[in-house]
Amino acid sequence: MRRSLLILTVLVAGIVSSYAQGITVSPTRLFFTGGPGSSATQTVTITNGGKTPFAFKAALSDWYRDSTGEKVYANAGTLPRSNAGWLKLSETNVTVQPGESKQLNVMMSVPANATNVVTNSMLMLTQIAQQSDEYIKNNNIGIKVLFEFGLHVYYTPENNTKEDLDFTAINHIGKVTIADKVYNRIAVKVKNIGNTTSDSSIDFEITNKSTGEETKLEPVPVSMMPDAEQIVFFDIPEKYKGEFAGVAILRVGSAANVRVGEKNLSL
Template sequence: MGRTICRILSVVALGIGLATIPSQALLISNIEFDLALPRGASETLAFQVLNNEADPLEIQISVADWDRDITGENRFYPPGTLPRSLAPWLSVSPLRFDLTPNEQKEIRFSIKIPSEITGTYWAAIMVEAAPKQTQPQPPGTTVVVRRRFAVKVLETPPGTGTKDGRISLLDVRGLNPPNIFIEFENRGTVHTPEVKGRIEIRDEKGATLEKLDVESFPTLPGAKRLLKITSARKKGDLLPPGKYLILAILDYGGESLAGGQFVLKIKPLQLVPIGDAKAPPQDLDKDGFYEDINADDKLSLEDAALLGLNIDKPAVQENARAFDFDNDGDADFDDVVTLKKMAGG
């Protein structure tokens, strides 16, 4: 007797309108509902699912909880898992059906809003598609790939909930070019669909050296989002030693803006010979990284080996930015691996 193994590929389309995923031609007419129904209200809504493939599909519908991790990636859970789950108030129909090529089906869902809730609640309607098995399968193992799409449903009763946000972290990790990490925390009870703002780099005199846009991102109540914003400066165009103010301002739609600042201190390099080298390391291509560790006027695997033997020594750690080849803010064995690759290893 044969076995069927089911593999699920999760896909979340973002935006509103006719949505499709390249090479996976299941079309969904509306993949996010951001509702503002009054407390105690009931509503029935719908979206369309179209099979734009050449073969028939089996469709299964279910309800799930979801949120985002700190990088913004979606995570899914059984319905009712999260404290602000909308799943208990959702009913969906139909739950299972087939679609022939170019056939379209309406999915209807009803929502009943409790009278006592405040703030945003959310869930997802999962649309799972797999090729319809029209022929008997031969003996052995059959692998079926099921594609799973999420239609997000968010509900915020008008006039309820609070908007509150703050910048909970601001840091610089890597200087060539500067990588600025900013963490925003949604401390309110409503979702913030568009958090956006800017970052400024200022010198000791207060002059603005660079302005960087923080592109719009969403957050759910109680969630944090960590962003990496990289300076537009080219590699090798280094900030001179000194003090700099990193200023961040985010608009999350509340009564006030969220702000944060970080003082960046860049010390002058004090390079000395590393290990048994006869001279200090050299920056052969003038890009701000000192790849010639043994100072023999060329880049080779010997440089990576010497750096690896001395990675924890003061000669390296007190000048870490010179050897931060992966530009993540420190000098460690990841930089040894990066230097080895640079040398052709």
Template sequence: MIKRILLLITLILQFSFLHAGIVILNGLTHSYKIENGKVYKGKVAIENTSSTPQSVKLFLQDYTYHADGTINYTALRTNTRSNGEWLKLNTNLVTLKGKEKTEIFYEITVPNQAMDPGSYWSVIIVEPVEEIKPSDNKPGVNITSVIRYAIQVITDFETEKAKPDLKFESVKVEKMEEKKTAKVAIANTGNLYCKPTASIEVYNRKTGEKVGTYSSLTMGLLPGTSKTFYIDISKLPPAQYKAAIIATDEEENAFALNVELEVKND
């Protein structure tokens, strides 16, 4: 057993992790209300927090995600609501000195043609470039850990003619990190980006008396995508309840579903 522990420690010590010190300073979601034929300008503010120089490449991809946790980064025009071809970066590669900050500028040129109302989007990928260093002939495996950032660029067109349409895909109660959690999968089947919050109003099954209301964090939801909203219901005693699940966005559009909610003993 001691030999196995020593071997494991030796293997761990042979792995070298290099963490890029690149951070994004002005947020991972950039939103614009757009009109036909107009040009909009934006920027990505980057800082190298390490003391050594760091090269960074930037490129565009389409982006979707689903409530089961899958995230898809694909070539432009894969998504029918992509705006990737409207975007132009002023550079695709930049090198920052240690502790240096810089800004990468981009332009969005909206086509002067008929378009469906709603949200269009893509992501700017910001990825540190690690130089290949010659081997120092030390035993073991060198692993480079690279943190990539995906900055959503969301453009909303004729929002007065568009709307989100939220659908409940599933509701499950599971234990997560020692907490009883309601996992509510919600899809946006509409054509407009929104930022909903999921909540559960819980009622005594026999008397109809309200037991409590519990809410999730607010999350953004693009058209044609879905996410799982997590609601802590640890304070609910084990029992069967009647419940109303409500998704409300920032414009106070509300979508509701009545369910039977069962909270089991651990």
């Protein structure tokens, strides 16, 4: 019987789990800074803790986050805030033997006419399929899993140090069903009004106005470039009924830099 082969590419962000068969990539984000005309080099280390060689192709891509924070990819050099054209890689094909670590140098040359705008791109390390790669057999179909690592690359002008986010809206948008359970969904919209990239988190809690009972939902991390806006959803289980005071807490960078937004909710 004929056997088919399905190649499945998995995009991995962060330090990779055992699903990547012992491959780790570090760091996962590269931050360059400096003035117009400056240059700098950073090193990415790829380590193979597995038992078979891995080959990767290195390439650059553009990307941005949509309104809900999901990444959207585009060809290198096509987005307004791309810095892909400023980058040069020491090599584009990297083979890492078992037990070996390889270094990939990423060199950035900032144009002399660069403005004071944060720019970004993505360094993609895509596994190259080889004849010797193992595959999973399932109903006579061979599924070959390939891994693609996305490393964020940021350039921040040396004078861009203002980290500031704030709420622009908090709305109760209605009921949603998740895994057969009903929730009241709250949409919290934030904007980066600073001039540098910010790693922050948003907490949301509700207080029953009749009983005073407080309920805290799981915080959500956000990473935003300047001028970006993002909607973060919080889902409140349907069992909470009545009049509530909703409070959103935005922790900008350090825990000491806090913004608070309030919303009366009828659930």
